[in-house]
Amino acid sequence: MPTIHASKALSRFRVLDLSRVRAGPTCVRMLADFGADVIRVEPPQGVDPNEAMFAADRLGGDFQNLNRNKRSLTLNLKKPEGLVVFQRLVRDADVVVENWRPDVKARLGVDYESLRAINPRIILASISGFGQQGPYAWRPGFDQIVQGMGGLMSVTGLPGQGPVRAGLAVADSSAGLYAALGIFIALLERETSGEGQWVHTSLLHTMIAMMDFQAARYLNEGDVPTQAGNDHPTSAPMGLFSASDGLFNLGASGEGNWQRLCKLLERPDWLQDPDFSDEKLRVKHRERLNEQIQRVFSSRTVAHWVDTLNGAGVPAGPVYSVPEMFEDAQVRHLGVVKTVEASTGATRRVVTQPVRLERTAADVLRGAPGWGEHTAEILGEIGYSSDDIRMLRAMEVV
Incomplete structure (x- = not known):
């Protein structure tokens, strides 16, 4: 044969x-x-x-x-x-x-x-x-x-x-x-x-x-990586947030995404806040920033925010269980x-x-x-x- x-x-x-x-x-x-x-x-x-x-x-x-x-x-x-x-x-x-x-x-x-x-x-x-x-x-x-x-x-x-x-x-x-x-x-x-x-x-x-960037941070800057939970260790706002019916991930790192997020959520005051004026400061003041963002996201569903954020060019996605993952339309398409x-x-x-x-x-x-x-x-x-x-x-x- x-x-x-x-x-x-x-x-x-x-x-x-x-x-x-x-x-x-x-x-x-x-x-x-x-x-x-x-x-x-x-x-x-x-x-x-x-x-x-x-x-x-x-x-x-x-x-x-x-x-x-x-x-x-x-x-x-x-x-x-x-x-x-x-x-x-x-x-x-x-x-x-x-x-x-x-x-x-x-x-x-x-x-x-x-x-x-x-x-x-x-x-x-x-x-x-x-x-x-x-x-x-x-x-x-x-x-x-x-x-x-x-x-x-x-x-x-x-x-x-x-x-x-x-x-x-x-x-x-x-x-x-x-x-x-x-x-x-x-x-x-x-x-x-x-x-x-x-x-x-x-x-x-x-x-x-x-370990990639985590190892490189320590080798070159002496920055010892630690647990950051669902937050990104070096970028903000980037992490897990609650909508009215569940959880989703937001990836608004970088100045372009940050500005688009503020515009979409109609929060020009965030752009003027000196604590949020660059990525490092947003990471430093992540707790206060996340609290303010969370108050906005609590009002609508995961589906709404995932569609709206991506439509504005801000990365976002649902958090699936394994069965839900395999049912996703894009996963099926691939x-x-x-x-x-x-x-x-x-x-x-x-x-x-x-x-x-x-x-x-x-x-x-x-x-x-x-x-x-x-x-x-x-x-x-x-x-x-x-x-x-x-x-x-x-x-x-x-």
Whole structure:
């Protein structure tokens, strides 16, 4: 059966996905959605004591969303025969992605130097918790641990309430996206040099990079970021306000938006108030400013203010629950959700790629694979006969 590619954009590339849980699969999902032939290499059932963390619920929404458009090959890399199979796959592959602790790949013989000896064009993408070297390199990395160490929890939440984790896996997901970016760069560079290279990132470094302006404020101005709740730490008026029937976000930062807001709300006195004469002063006197704005907003509905503010060129938007988010007209227009069929025939809904290419668009053609669903198919592609495959199964290699 010919391999099904979700897009023509990356259809010439083969990716071996050794990754687990979230960061690695997030990286590889992007490659798969843009058409790469992704082979999810996972141990046979019962080999990994932690398999329930990353592969048990094959029809679960999270697994389906992370692993759509991939094929599955079961392979026990702890057995010499399994490593031989993997090495044969590496000969014609372009990318290997893994998110093990740094010592694991060396112990199994799938470190960069070992792979490069087989295929000098191979790109190994490694995602770790804390980096490939250094005092914490051996530590396992989990998203919440890194949210704490990377500073995010110190700036999340209401002032004085103590550290708060973000409501999504920021470190995992962003590390996966940074790794995908590194892979794209390495593939482009390979067109000139003809050689692959080792690409690696860590959840910790990525989390600090995602701190962005908060980190830069401290490094250059010595301004230690703290919790600002629903207010923006450096802009005002920008935050959460109450209408007569609910909450909405206002983003009137910058002089242009500030002037448009004052005009719309018929408050020229705010423009004359010396406490509000520039952005820094509006931040300094945010409490008084917000109180005055809130008194105006309390009189009308969220829908009124969102429409009126945006109509005047002042950014504003409702605060949705997840179900409300998916019902929004613009979300529906963007095609954010697609229904796909899993290997069992069951249908699942997944979130599509937010990056749009007009000529070679990403797509989601199939759900995540069953455990080892494509093992015989993939082994046949690299020269194993039916008898060979039966023998490998009998030896519990696949």
